[in-house]
Amino acid sequence: MANHLKWADMRPSERKDAVIQFIGQILKWLFVGSMCVFTLYPVIYTLLGSFKTNAELTLGGGILPEQWRFDNYVYAFSKLDFGKYTANSVTLAILTVVFSLITSSMAAYIVARRTFPGKKILTSAYLLSMFVSVGSVALYPLYNMLHALGLTSNMVGLALLLTGGQAANIFMISGFIRNVPKELDEAAYIDGAGTFRIFWTIIIPAIKPILGVVALFAFRTAWNEFVTAQVFTMSNPDLKTLSVAVANLRYSANAAAEWHIMTAGASIALIPILIVYLFANRQFITGLTAGAVKG
Amino acid sequence: MNKPKQSLWKRVKAEKVSYLMLLPNVILFTAFTVYPLLWVLRYMFFDYRGYGEPVFVGLENFARVTRDEVFWTAVKNTFVYVFGKLILTIPFAFLLAFLLQKSTRLNAIAQSVVFTPTIMSQAVMALIFYLLFNTYNGEINRILMRLGIIEQNVNWLGVDNAMFTVIMIALWGGVGNYMVYFIAGLTGISTDVYESAKLDGANGAQTLFKITLPLLAPVMKMILLLALVNSFHDMQSIMVLTEGGPMNATNVMFLYVYQLFFPISAGSTVVQEFGYGAAVSLVAACIVGVFTGIYLILARKLDSITE
Numbered sequence: 001m002a003n004h005l006k007w008a009d010m011r012p013s014e015r016k017d018a019v020i021q022f023i024g025q026i027l028k029w030l031f032v033g034s035m036c037v038f039t040l041y042p043v044i045y046t047l048l049g050s051f052k053t054n055a056e057l058t059l060g061g062g063i064l065p066e067q068w069r070f071d072n073y074v075y076a077f078s079k080l081d082f083g084k085y086t087a088n089s090v091t092l093a094i095l096t097v098v099f100s101l102i103t104s105s106m107a108a109y110i111v112a113r114r115t116f117p118g119k120k121i122l123t124s125a126y127l128l129s130m131f132v133s134v135g136s137v138a139l140y141p142l143y144n145m146l147h148a149l150g151l152t153s154n155m156v157g158l159a160l161l162l163t164g165g166q167a168a169n170i171f172m173i174s175g176f177i178r179n180v181p182k183e184l185d186e187a188a189y190i191d192g193a194g195t196f197r198i199f200w201t202i203i204i205p206a207i208k209p210i211l212g213v214v215a216l217f218a219f220r221t222a223w224n225e226f227v228t229a230q231v232f233t234m235s236n237p238d239l240k241t242l243s244v245a246v247a248n249l250r251y252s253a254n255a256a257a258e259w260h261i262m263t264a265g266a267s268i269a270l271i272p273i274l275i276v277y278l279f280a281n282r283q284f285i286t287g288l289t290a291g292a293v294k295g
Numbered sequence: 296m297n298k299p300k301q302s303l304w305k306r307v308k309a310e311k312v313s314y315l316m317l318l319p320n321v322i323l324f325t326a327f328t329v330y331p332l333l334w335v336l337r338y339m340f341f342d343y344r345g346y347g348e349p350v351f352v353g354l355e356n357f358a359r360v361t362r363d364e365v366f367w368t369a370v371k372n373t374f375v376y377v378f379g380k381l382i383l384t385i386p387f388a389f390l391l392a393f394l395l396q397k398s399t400r401l402n403a404i405a406q407s408v409v410f411t412p413t414i415m416s417q418a419v420m421a422l423i424f425y426l427l428f429n430t431y432n433g434e435i436n437r438i439l440m441r442l443g444i445i446e447q448n449v450n451w452l453g454v455d456n457a458m459f460t461v462i463m464i465a466l467w468g469g470v471g472n473y474m475v476y477f478i479a480g481l482t483g484i485s486t487d488v489y490e491s492a493k494l495d496g497a498n499g500a501q502t503l504f505k506i507t508l509p510l511l512a513p514v515m516k517m518i519l520l521l522a523l524v525n526s527f528h529d530m531q532s533i534m535v536l537t538e539g540g541p542m543n544a545t546n547v548m549f550l551y552v553y554q555l556f557f558p559i560s561a562g563s564t565v566v567q568e569f570g571y572g573a574a575v576s577l578v579a580a581c582i583v584g585v586f587t588g589i590y591l592i593l594a595r596k597l598d599s600i601t602e
Contacts, residue, residue: 032391035391036405038467039471040411057426107319114310117306122321126324129328131524131584132584134335134577135552135580140569145326163323164323165323166324170320194312196312196316224415224417224419226418227534231557242416243418249422250422250535259432266420269419276414277407281407281410282407285407289475289476
């Protein structure tokens with residue numbers, strides 16, 4: 001704060017500045033505060049609504065539930081298989097994070113550090129893929145391919161699909177690897193370390209922060225993804241993830257009478273990632289632009 | 296590097312560990328990025344509905360696209376959606392970034408709050424918005440009524456309002472994301488510039504319009520590009536919220552493409568046609584490509600004017 005001077009000691013022009021700044025702060029926080037309310041309202045509605053009865057939700061009532069009841073959660077877990085969907089989401093998230101980390105870090109290391117025949121073609125293909133997208137069509141041939149390979153009966157296929165080509169991640173990680181001093185590689189090389197040993201003992205420890213970001217975003221994708229998971233589980237409902245199961249409540253037979261179940265289901269899907277976000281919000285926020293800043 | 300030229304095979308053999316380490320990613324890249332593209336490029340010339348043999352029909356699918364009213368409605372809707380979303384999201388995101396760029400504790404908390412929608416499932420939240428915007432039981436109508444803003448229930452998901460509702464939800468989901476991009480851009484501007492502006496007696500508004508915005512222009516261009524391309528592909532929340540309805544009022548290009556491949560709900564009238572769907576998706580991708588190209592050319596023109 002610039003105005004830690006006492007009001008009485010100020011000259012008139014300083015007083016004017018202080019008043020303007022004060023009003024500016026009030027306007028700023030009025031705006032920012034209303035944006036925060038706008039942002040959080042649907043989330044709070046969901047979380048609190050999950051403890052309400054259907055009548056409280058549809059007929060309106062206080063923000064807080066009249067009585068904190070856990071029946072909706074009990075119903076979701078016991079009658080609607082939400083335990084299974086949660087387990088599916090956890091499995092999918094873990095597999096996707098592991099696949100993403102392994103494949104993107106190795107590829108990024110080779111792209112950043114080695115020269116090999118075909119490198120130009122490969123990096124051009126990565127770059128091109130970031131601008132060409134045919135959208136959800138891809139899901140049709142991909143599902144058929146995975147089905148033919150027998151990868152649609154468990155989560156592995158879907159995790160591989162969500163891992164995907166990762167062109168953006170590869171560019172981001174290789175940008176960070178280029179910032180690791182090459183002398184470290186060379187010293188290890190002289191000590192007899194091969195390409196993989198250098199990757200494992202020098203590069204990985206040096207780029208842990210950015211790998212954390214990659215893991216975080218892979219987790220987010222796997223936990224939240226709807227369209228891909230929906231297509232993948234159409235003919236195998238046992239593999240439904242939370243996102244799919246919750247969104248499908250919209251089409252359930254008596255949707256109009258189940259708002260309390262919808263809010264409970266949505267809360268089951270939201271709470272885990274909200275907890276992750278509570279602890280890692282800075283990493284999410286700085287991670288979003290990490291690639292852009294490194295260019 | 297001027298090493299004596301080795302034979303290709305020798306150079307490949309020397310880097311065999313490199314190829315092994317690339318292999319997992321290259322397999323995924325080929326299977327999940329290249330293969331579907333080739334699939335589309337092949338089947339767009341066929342009449343194929345998932346059973347029987349695909350029949351080669353040449354350019355017939357593309358001729359059909361030009362006559363397909365649902366598709367062109369979807370194209371129009373896509374542009375309304377993209378512009379509506381950007382016109383609301385970008386100024387709000389910039390304003391928030393401008394106000395919250397200094398790293399104080401309170402600013403950081405506000406940033407985290409506004410960013411929250413970015414980490415949540417759009418599909419799950421679309422279900423919640425479906426409840427909130429419900430005509431008779433929804434909380435939005437109830438609140439607006441209590442505040443005296445509306446006198447009777449608004450049908451937010453009806454033909455006339457559905458696109459507006461969809462855009463408001465996109466604003467909710469996107470503003471934090473672009474705020475963070477803008478903050479990254481703003482912190483890239485050297486503090487020296489601000490110091491000297493202050494010494495010269497520039498006030499807040501002058502600093503914003505004469506210094507911040509011009510210096511932010513290159514970043515702004517990138518953010519707009521990103522926002523454009525992303526918004527063209529948005530469909531998840533629309534799919535859950537309105538299924539593109541009512542009467543295609545919120546059907547966007549890539550949602551229509553999806554419907555040509557997979558049924559959304561029992562009520563869907565779109566018949567699954569894979570060959571035609573491939574053609575439509577290529578046309579949609581080209582529309583995005585052409586529009587992005589136009590944007591880049593305009594952006595460059597703007598540069599040469601301001602310089």
